[in-house]
Amino acid sequence: TEKGKMINSGKYSDMLSVDFIDKIDEVSDSIKGSVNYHLHDWCISRQRYWGPPIPIVYCEKCGTVHVPEDELPVMLPNTDDYIPDGSGKSPLAKNLEFVNTTCPVCGGPARRETDVSDNFLDSAWYYLRYLSPKNRSVPFDDELVDKWCPVDMYIGGNEHATLHLMYSRFLAMALHDIDFLPFEEPFASFRGHGLIIKDGEKMSKSKGNIVNPNEYFETHGVDALRTYLMFMGTFLEGGDFRDSGMDAMRRFLNRVWDIATMPEGKSSTELKIKMSETVEKVEYSINNIKPNTAIAAIMEFVNEASKETSIERQLVIDMAKLLSPFAPFVCEEIYSMKGGKKKTILDDGFPYGYEKYASMAKTELPVQITGKMRGKVVLPQNASQEKAMEAVMADEKLSKMLEGKSIRKIIYVQDKIINIII
Ligand SMILES: [Zn+2]
Known part of the structure; x- marks a missing residue:
């Protein structure tokens, strides 16, 4: 009955019992493998x-x-x-x-x-009560539960994954069994956020290295703190809080403000291409809970924008829209200053209309010759293999290397790499 090696079991003899468990279905049609889950008694x-x-x-x-x-x-x-x-x-x-x-x-x-x-008992079903917190006649409103539940995504500390979420599922299944809930699983997905450390060490009262947000509200502003927390590491892994990072974030927001207060006028096509890339990156990043890469993309845009002498009003508004989930106060201010049409930037939707610039975007394509990196060519995005080869042959250094050689094969991965085998 313990784990070990199988004996007297025909062809399964000598097999580890844990491996045999996977084969149990083979033994006979009347035996089917199954997994049983047990929950410890829960004293409430x-x-x-x-x-x-x-x-x-x-x-x-x-x-x-x-x-x-x-x-x-x-x-x-x-x-x-x-x-x-x-x-x-x-x-x-x-x-x-x-x-x-x-x-x-x-x-x-x-x-x-x-x-x-x-x-813990009540925190196991709070997501139901949150839908109708003021309703005194029922614990939760069925219609609202039908409309909003189950929860699409649950984000919390990893410590939730084994206790709170298990209790919560247990309670949902029990409520389902007595026909109080139309579903058994209360949360469609879960993401555990990372841990923030300070200067390489875990924050603790005894080490005296706890970050008190209020101090930074005074010195750097709420927006800088919020944006830095979202930028300092990946959301799922956490990061290392450093004062130098806070200073850099404050400087970044100052640059955003500088862009917002630039003279209004024409913007270059390059900057609109940059905005089309930025919109795409921010959308992807937010949908994939990667706020740090969203902010990095906005930083790239701000870099490009600060090289110009004037900027179109809509570009400023759209920059503010992209940044507002992270730095809501300064972005709301920019939106209002630029005459945004809605009462708040939150009501004005995601930036749109840059699709036509996306096709004009350029990409740097690494060029290998028989597996060795030999250089790069600049191409429009999504270029064909023919166009890529044209660019290679137009490059003086690369075309020399290919001179007089017969090309045996071309391996081209669009927007990623071209490998010319000679
Ligand atoms: Zn009695």
């Missing part, structure tokens, strides 16, 4: 003051009795005496005014349950 009662009282009363005659629905919820009593005293009993047990009650069945004397339920 807590001996502390803070929590939702468990709505149960104990009567000597009637036993354990539910508090009737019209008396719910049982409210915590107001008291100064809420510290547990080490006796193992809930602090509520000392509050006789709370404890002593009447039995809902026989009307005789009864005692209330004094434990409260664990906050």
Whole structure:
């Protein structure tokens, strides 16, 4: 019954039992492999003051009795005496005014349950309550649940992946089984965000290296802090918080402001091509939870824009739209300054209309000759192999290398590489 090597099992003898498990379906048609999952018993009662009282009363005659629905919820009593005293009993047990009650069945004397339920119990279904937080007649509104649930994506710390999310799924499945929910899985996907460290070390009170955001609000501004947090590392892996990075982010936002206050006028086609690339990169990055690459793309745009002497108003507005999820305050300001048509930048949608410039975008194509890197050529994006070869032959250095040689094969990966075998 332990793990080990199979014995007396015909052709399966000597196989490791863990490997045999995968083969069990082969043994006989009547045996089918399956995986069983078990959940440890989950004790939801807590001996502390803070929590939702468990709505149960104990009567000597009637036993354990539910508090009737019209008396719910049982409210915590107001008291100064809420510290547990080490006796193992809930602090509520000392509050006789709370404890002593009447039995809902026989009307005789009864005692209330004094434990409260664990906050994990309620955090396991809060996503349902959030849809209708003010509705006092039901825990959650079915119509709103149908409209919004299940949750498309859950983003949280990785510590959620094994506890909270498991409880949450467990509760959803239980609610589903009693026909309270139309689905079993409450969250379609989960992404665990990374951990932010400071100067290479984990933040902790004892090391005294905790970052207090408020200080940076004063010195660098909220936008700089928000944008830096999204830029300093990948969202899923976290990053290293450095003051020098905060300074650089502040300078970047100053440059954004400089672009926004440049004289209005014509912009070059190159800058519009850059904007078309930026729109595409930011859209891709946001959809893939890569805020750092979105911000990097906007930085590239700002670099290009600052080489020009004037800028079209729409380009400024669109730059602000792309940056506003990260630096909402300065972008809202820019939007309003540039006469944005909506009340807020949030209502004005994603930038559009740059598609025609996308086809004009250029790409640098690395050129290999028989597997060795020999140079690069600049091409319009999505160029054909013929166009790529034309560019290679137009390059003085590359065409010399190919002079008098017969080309045996060309391996061309559009926008990525060309390898000419001679
Ligand atoms: Zn009773």
